[in-house]
Structures are given as C-alpha cells and as structure tokens.
Amino acid sequence: MSPVDSNALNELYKAHLAEQQRRTEHALQRGGFDALLIASGIEKFAFLDDRPYVFQPNPHFKLWVPLIRHPDSWLVIRPGHKPRLVYVQPEDYWHVPPEAPSGFWVDHFELIVVRKPEEALPYLQVPGTLAIVGEADAALGDIVPNNPPEVLNPLHYARAAKTGYELLRLREASALGATAHLASQRAFGEGRSESAIHNAYLDACGFAERDLPYGNIVALNEHAAVLHYQYQDQQAPAQSLSLLVDAGAHSCGYASDITRTTGNGDASFQALIDAMEAAQLRLVDRVRAGVDYRDIHLASHRETAGVLRQLGIVKMDEEAMLAQGVTSTFLPHGIGHLLGLQVHDIGGFMAGEDGGTIAKPDGHPYLRLTRVLQPGMVVTIEPGLYFIPMLLDKLRATPAAANVDWALVKHLSAFGGVRIEDDVACRETGAPENLTRDAFAALI
Structure with a gap:
C-alpha cells in the first residue's frame, strides 16, 4: 500500500x-x-x-x-x-x-x-x-x-469498532502478511521444507520469529489436517502435495491473520481449493452492518455441505448433512473472530457495555464471535475443509458413512485440507473492505 x-x-x-x-x-x-x-x-x-x-x-x-x-x-x-x-x-x-x-x-x-x-x-x-x-x-x-x-x-x-488510525495499521499488517505469503508459496514451489518455508516468510516480511503476532502455521501435506499445527519439519517430504500457511504480521501492534492453501496441480485437490475459494468469497460478502456473525458461521456450514456435494465427497442432500452433523466432520472450527491489537481480539461474546455473554449456536462450541456486526469491526472469514483422521473415524461409525466416497477421501487426505482466511472490515453501508484481498491485489 x-x-x-x-x-x-x-x-x-x-x-x-x-x-x-x-x-x-x-x-x-x-x-x-x-x-x-x-x-x-x-x-x-x-x-x-x-x-x-x-x-x-x-x-x-x-x-x-x-x-x-x-x-x-x-x-x-x-x-x-x-x-x-x-x-x-x-x-x-x-x-x-x-x-x-x-x-x-x-x-x-x-x-x-x-x-x-x-x-x-x-x-x-x-x-x-x-x-x-x-x-x-x-x-x-x-x-x-x-x-x-x-x-x-x-x-x-x-474496542471492537476500529478507528481510522486502527484500520490504517490493519491494512499495513495485511500488506506485510500478503508479501510474506507469496514468498512462502514460492518456497513451496521449490520443494523446500516447512522450516525453510517459514524462514522465507520471515525474510519477506522483515520480522524475527519473536515479532510475529502468533506462531506461524506452516503445514505440508497431511499436516494441514492439524488445525493449529505447531511444528516445522526440517526435512522436506519426498513429495510436496500441498501447503497450508496460516500466518500474519503486525504494524505498530495491530495484527493480520491470513491463511492460504496451495496445491501441486492435482486436479481433485485443486477443484477443492477452487470450490472453497468461491465459498469463502460468498461468506466475505455477508460481512455487513447489522448482520449477526453467528449467521455467517451457520452459512459456512451450508457452504461446506455444498462443496462436499458438488465434488462428490458426500452424496447427500445438503439439509441432511446439516441435520446429521456431517459438515462438522470436515469443518470443526468457527468461521472467524474479531481482529485488532490481539489476533483473537477481546469482546467477541459481549452482550453490551455491562458485560454479559451472547451464546454460541447449539452444536458449535468453537465459534469466537457471536455479536451483531457494526461499522468498524474487523473480522476474519476463514472457512476450511479438512480430512482429520479422528473425525473421519467417527463419521465412519454413523449411517451417513454409506454416502461418503471413501476412495476420494483417502486420496484427498494426503493433502490434509484447505483453509482460506481473509481479514475483512465492516463498513457503514454496502460491501465490506477486504483488507487481505486488497493487499494481494496490490502485489500481483
């Protein structure tokens, strides 16, 4: 910028x-x-x-x-x-x-x-x-x-509603993060290890590891199925199939929180990335003043059901998937959170100035924001679709298992999963400001 x-x-x-x-x-x-x-x-x-x-x-x-x-x-x-x-x-x-x-x-x-x-x-x-x-x-x-x-x-x-100064700093943090994400993708294309990809990220944004707003998630292949994968292997795998990087930067203490997933050209995994990209953009467009963030989270499960059905991973009606909890196997986390001075900025559950808590939707314990959106709020929108062995094992024990293409699941499991995350500012009226996409667009 x-x-x-x-x-x-x-x-x-x-x-x-x-x-x-x-x-x-x-x-x-x-x-x-x-x-x-x-x-x-x-x-x-x-x-x-x-x-x-x-x-x-x-x-x-x-x-x-x-x-x-x-x-x-x-x-x-x-x-x-x-x-x-x-x-x-x-x-x-x-x-x-x-x-x-x-x-x-x-x-x-x-x-x-x-x-x-x-x-x-x-x-x-x-x-x-x-x-x-x-x-x-x-x-x-x-x-x-x-x-x-x-x-x-x-x-x-x-504090959930950011000032103009805070929005400036958040844009700067997104610009730094986008630059570093592109560097990590180049390192992946060179077949480098998780550790080397992480170091390429640091070099690109000019940070030492101690300066990061949170620990980088740099996950190759099946490691992408670990939501908060905390290690970085020193050795590159024999074949690098996929890369998931969840990493940010900061400007004067204000954080960015960006996730991108990159494949190696495999057609079925690329189809999954493309479908999730389209779903994520539809969810971003829901960030409007007066919208209950919980509704965006619930919409993310409808989007997940649509992707599962579109790609033939699960051959069920979307409503049936939701009713039977199938989507939670593949999307076991919340759609996002407030962002600012803290990566998970404070106040996400508050009912008002006096405190109190706005409840999470039943069956969705990991959502980090339950408030109605207002102008100035900056939130993340981060849908994912993962192949997590322990959750897939539980799905196998349900009647819905008969409708799952397990051969396709096995193939995609080697890639771990997909997560795409943008930092999005709610405006007074109209479409939101996508800090992350704007930052990438300025670099390409």
Whole structure:
C-alpha cells in the first residue's frame, strides 16, 4: 500500500486518541472512578531460569501508544488532562534499551522518562479513585492492578469498532502478511521444507520469529489436517502435495491473520481449493452492518455441505448433512473472530457495555464471535475443509458413512485440507473492505 502522508497520519492518530479518551471518560464515569492507570507489563522469566519470555505488552497500553517492546512503562489517563506516559528507559549494557521517545505520536502525551521501574511511582500518584489495568505482577508500591469490570467491560465492548488510525495499521499488517505469503508459496514451489518455508516468510516480511503476532502455521501435506499445527519439519517430504500457511504480521501492534492453501496441480485437490475459494468469497460478502456473525458461521456450514456435494465427497442432500452433523466432520472450527491489537481480539461474546455473554449456536462450541456486526469491526472469514483422521473415524461409525466416497477421501487426505482466511472490515453501508484481498491485489 502507498505510504501515508505524515500530516494525514498525525490527524488519524489525533482522532484515535480523542476517541480513546472519550471511551475512557465514559467508562470511568459509569464505574465511579477518577482516573485510569495502564501498566505496559513486566518481563517474565522461565521457571527456575534467568531467560525471559518474549515480552507481550498489555493490549490496553498499545491501544494508546505504538510501543510493543517497553516493559515497566505506564499510562495515566484522566478526564480533562493530556495523557501521561511514564516511559522507562533503563541504562543497560547487557541489552539494547528502548530508544528515546520519538515519532509522530510523542507530542500527544505528557512524556516522563525514568531510568528505573520504581522511579515511575511518583508520577502514578494522582488524586481520586483509580482503575488500574494490568497483571498482578505489574504492581508498583501501592499502585496495585484492580481491573474493575465496570470500567473494562465498556472499554472491551467499544474496542471492537476500529478507528481510522486502527484500520490504517490493519491494512499495513495485511500488506506485510500478503508479501510474506507469496514468498512462502514460492518456497513451496521449490520443494523446500516447512522450516525453510517459514524462514522465507520471515525474510519477506522483515520480522524475527519473536515479532510475529502468533506462531506461524506452516503445514505440508497431511499436516494441514492439524488445525493449529505447531511444528516445522526440517526435512522436506519426498513429495510436496500441498501447503497450508496460516500466518500474519503486525504494524505498530495491530495484527493480520491470513491463511492460504496451495496445491501441486492435482486436479481433485485443486477443484477443492477452487470450490472453497468461491465459498469463502460468498461468506466475505455477508460481512455487513447489522448482520449477526453467528449467521455467517451457520452459512459456512451450508457452504461446506455444498462443496462436499458438488465434488462428490458426500452424496447427500445438503439439509441432511446439516441435520446429521456431517459438515462438522470436515469443518470443526468457527468461521472467524474479531481482529485488532490481539489476533483473537477481546469482546467477541459481549452482550453490551455491562458485560454479559451472547451464546454460541447449539452444536458449535468453537465459534469466537457471536455479536451483531457494526461499522468498524474487523473480522476474519476463514472457512476450511479438512480430512482429520479422528473425525473421519467417527463419521465412519454413523449411517451417513454409506454416502461418503471413501476412495476420494483417502486420496484427498494426503493433502490434509484447505483453509482460506481473509481479514475483512465492516463498513457503514454496502460491501465490506477486504483488507487481505486488497493487499494481494496490490502485489500481483
């Protein structure tokens, strides 16, 4: 995507902060609090070891500032005041400390730089009743996280609708992810191993593994039938039949989450990819303001039934497949989730500002979003069709087994399965914005 003019970026960020200030003041008033303190988090260490895990900042912190490698820092948000950032920049010759604050964002904060975590404490002592957001181990003196739900619930509920600044960052993350996905497909065409394909992905997006928003799923052949396949074989298989890559990138803490499946030219598997591609695009088109996301999920099972019947994998009426649960053998996960600062962004089940839960459809326990879509929401649409041995074994024990072309299933099982995932923004009116497809289109 084209670079954004610095003035335009500043205006988007300014409007973003104004919206976060408005949401925060609303939440504080509802909860009876006077100020919001947000801990960035602390570095955590392996048990009985001095090696730290990769630092994961509090998402509430990076909602305000584009900082993802900054433990021990704090934000102080008060009605009628400029946001205060207490920025910890240690003097350290063992590690690279955070750079001095700079960039488009700094002028929007009362910026205080300290050298030690404990030096932040005086700047957190503000009058009134404090809502303090963070993990328990972020406590500093008498500043102890209390995470009041009466403040967090309205903030989490509102966060589903993205600002213009957030949409910009999500587009940038999609652009990085699309570039890397094309590199992984080229590596697959060269017959490389899962590990080598993963490294090609990292090289293309310019990330170290620690920088990824989630662990890459790089699955060759039957490994694609493992939904969250977590390994990467060092050796390439004797024959590379298929590649499923579920991987993203991030821009200033905002994630992309993209999945593509590539075949080796086998006609029956390519027919499956093509059918799933068409089904996925129809599901994407359902992302409209006022649509219940649960209905999109249920529609994904109808689409799955249609693909199974179209390709002759299951010779049953589509309604019968749904009634007998056949589609759940081949599509055992939800159609998607909210996306933003977190890959599975928070608030997907919330009934409203006061909390509460919107139930998942009966028989669909793995759906991660049950809300009615509203403008600004960014969701994933990720239908899949897999050949998972343990689920196929259960299907064999049902009356529906007589209608399955088991020879075709055996052939396709060597390819593992198909998943196609796009990141999609809901608009005020009309068709959604497909961040993922737009990113690929700009590269081809």
